[in-house]
Amino acid sequence: MSHIHIPDGVLPFWLWAAGWAIALVMVGVAGRVAGRSEARRKVPLVGVVAALMIVSMSSEIVPIAYHVNLSVIGGILLGPALAVIAAFIVEAVLAMLGHGGVTVLGLNTMVIGAEMVLGWALFHAILKVIKPTRAGIGAGIATFLTLAVTTTLVVGIVWIGGGGEAAERETGALDPSTLRFENPFEEGLFEFGLFGDGHGDEDEDAEGERYLSVGRFALVVYTLGPVGWLLEALVTAGIIGYVARVRPRMVFEGALAEEMARIPGDETGGH
Numbered sequence: 001m002s003h004i005h006i007p008d009g010v011l012p013f014w015l016w017a018a019g020w021a022i023a024l025v026m027v028g029v030a031g032r033v034a035g036r037s038e039a040r041r042k043v044p045l046v047g048v049v050a051a052l053m054i055v056s057m058s059s060e061i062v063p064i065a066y067h068v069n070l071s072v073i074g075g076i077l078l079g080p081a082l083a084v085i086a087a088f089i090v091e092a093v094l095a096m097l098g099h100g101g102v103t104v105l106g107l108n109t110m111v112i113g114a115e116m117v118l119g120w121a122l123f124h125a126i127l128k129v130i131k132p133t134r135a136g137i138g139a140g141i142a143t144f145l146t147l148a149v150t151t152t153l154v155v156g157i158v159w160i161g162g163g164g165e166a167a168e169r170e171t172g173a174l175d176p177s178t179l180r181f182e183n184p185f186e187e188g189l190f191e192f193g194l195f196g197d198g199h200g201d202e203d204e205d206a207e208g209e210r211y212l213s214v215g216r217f218a219l220v221v222y223t224l225g226p227v228g229w230l231l232e233a234l235v236t237a238g239i240i241g242y243v244a245r246v247r248p249r250m251v252f253e254g255a256l257a258e259e260m261a262r263i264p265g266d267e268t269g270g271h
Helices: 013-035 039-057 071-096 105-127 132-162 214-246 248-252
Strands: 059-061 165-167 190-192 211-213
Touching: 013 071, 013 105, 013 132, 039 059, 039 071, 071 105, 071 132, 071 214, 071 248, 105 132, 132 214, 132 248, 214 248
Parallel strands: none
Antiparallel strands: 059 190, 165 211
């Protein structure tokens, strides 16, 4: 829900250029922060998290036209610095695969990076009031709240860039013109679009493009969104709950924690 599937040439130059500028600053700061730690040891983890996010964002749950981001999971496991770097990698690959234009790569990096960092921050804030044994529940709550915030951010970006109109996105079983649900399983439960965007009308040319008022666009998003947020919260709760039991330091201390910087049996620092 918080990924902007908009082709090149739709948003005004000043908006997507500002997105690029903000994203580059975010990545630059994150790189400097990560460079002060033993980040090189966590490159494989960044790669794995980024790959999982790419696959999940390419797999659509058709009835509600929603794809799981796994962004909060990535934020919790990587920490804020590496999360921003992973967000840029994910968005660069997705842009090359047609999930939104290259011009919106900066805005998408900003949104997903903010999603990962906010999810990490909310999770650790929630941990201060619940027991560590309930880390999965905390992660689920953090996910739901985070997606609500970043989805609102996306609606705001569309409104600013669209001047009151938004290109109609794929809405699954929901007919945006009537706000009624049709047969949700007509085309199956999942749609996998790793090598194609699979978002229908968004990629039509200017003559075939359909538009929604931003008000109706927001209504569609907030009709479908909570269902997707809940599904992702449940997925996140299960995964983080499991990882917290088997590798607690990855969840509670983060990828760049000093205790995690040294691989067991590698006390010499790898030299």
